[in-house]
Amino acid sequence: MTITETMRTCRLQNPSTPEDLEGRFSGMDGKMLTFSDKVVITGYYWNGPGKPCYYGAVYEWLGEDHSCEGAVGLREVSDVEFEHDGDAVVWGIGR
Template sequence: MYMPKETEDTMMTINEGMRKYRLSNPTTPEDMECRRSKMLNFGDKVLLAGYYYNGQNKPSYFGAVYEYLEDGRKTCESTIGLAAVSEVEFEDEGHAIAWAMQQ
């Protein structure tokens, strides 16, 4: 899978990501599914590809990773917390999810 070298390991702080992309922290998977279009359960993590308008003809998708904050069964009502947010925007949701999977 192709990923530009300069975007492989770039992350912004949790507070910057919450502010820029209006991400909730903490939240639940159920709430994220209702607010965002692309959410994926991936083991002990919840991956998110979100859209953020950056201007005409500019990459506008970002990746985010949430982790379960509670031990035990992982359900749609479990509490999750923001663990990582991509600093750069991607050309599509697939690249954003690919970034999130590598975190």
């Protein structure tokens, strides 16, 4: 899947802000964290019973404002699904 297809399938916002991403992904459906020069999120997408469902996405800052209201753009989305959200976080941090 291309990044545009994945963005539509997983309903990823682009561009966005960390504040918006946290509101959407923190909680039962995923996680959001700011790490160094990027924002990493994990999300949950139902693939069927017994199939891996978590994905990772990495956003990059689009300007000088690195606060919760600064603009971020989608840089990369994992092309594999993970069994656990922690694995998706590790993937995102390593990007």
